[in-house]
């Protein structure tokens with residue numbers, strides 16, 4: 593089919609690569625000499641993994657991290673050569689492809705045998721980061737299984753199949769790690785695990801434990817490298833500190849245009865279930881984004897910016913659209929006309945994605961990550 597229609601998107605997420613580079617630079621400066629791994633799992637928290645990875649590396653991240661090997665392979669296919677770690681595996685993880693493409697593997701236990709098999713098959717050593725579960729109870733070897741895992745890793749390293757590069761763990765407390773005894777306890781267990789690994793003759797060059805909340809608040813967690821996720825996207829992991837407080841700039845903005853504008857009488861019911869009724873004669877603007885685009889259905893009352901003014905979502909958010917009460921004269925055709933620019937959150941409005949997350953009873957991480965594939969990412973280059 594010939595694409596004869598206009599190229600301008602109808603709804604968009606703008607990704608500000610200058611902000612991304614600023615955040616990477618700020619983090620790199622504050623954790624140095626520790627290195628920065630930019631975590632780009634889940635399509636770069638919804639921002640576009642390949643594009644984010646490229647800018648992150650250019651701006652000072654020396655490592656990249658993904659959950660899945662398949663995500664890491666996509667980065668390699670895009671020509672990204674930086675050191676890359678993937679840590680969440682299944683019986684169907686393509687370990688051979690990972691080893692062949694120089695992707696480091698987080699290893700928590702018996703999958704080390706599958707990793708060694710991949711090394712045999714490719715005739716290349718598998719680069720491994722052993723993971724200790726210090727209390728989160730997700731992946732990672734529990735402390736009682738740690739000694740055996742280190743022993744096996746050392747054997748495989750002796751035979752040239754595995755090269756242990758690092759030891760890592762992940763924290764359970766994210767909201768406020770300062771003075772948090774659970775973080776202290778996890779760190780204590782972690783350092784013991786590193787000692788054990790070294791006793792087995794493993795060189796542990798890259799010790800890494802810190803996620804965004806830890807790297808932003810606990811310098812004692814920086815070690816050799818931090819794994820920076822939400823912070824690189826300019827989002828605060830803390831309930832009581834904004835991105836601005838942390839010196840970070842939000843990277844994502846979510847925009848569209850007004851699709852329809854009409855008069856409404858007092859008492860008019862709006863959207864499914866009439867969860868909202870107009871209190872006065874007014875006008876209604878239709879915004880062409882809904883939960884099919886990742887706008888959470890329950891975010892009733894969330895803020896919306898239209899052409900310089902602030903409004904709120906009126907009534908239920910539907911799959912494709914929601915309505916805004918313009919609180920204006922019934923005959924006023926100049927406020928928020930069809931085509932007026934709309935922003936749900938972002939740079940122009942200054943509305944933080946946190947406001948939408950709060951209205952949806954979730955966190956900024958989930959909000960940005962779930963913006964749908966129906967919303968094109970428009971990348972504003974780093975200047």
Ligand SMILES: *Cc1c(COP(=O)(O)O)cnc(C)c1O
Pocket residue numbers: 631633679762802803804805819820821822823829
């Ligand atoms: C997602 C993830 C991170 C990044 O966490 P943020 O809180 O977004 O910084 C770091 N490490 C691991 C193991 C993760 O899964």
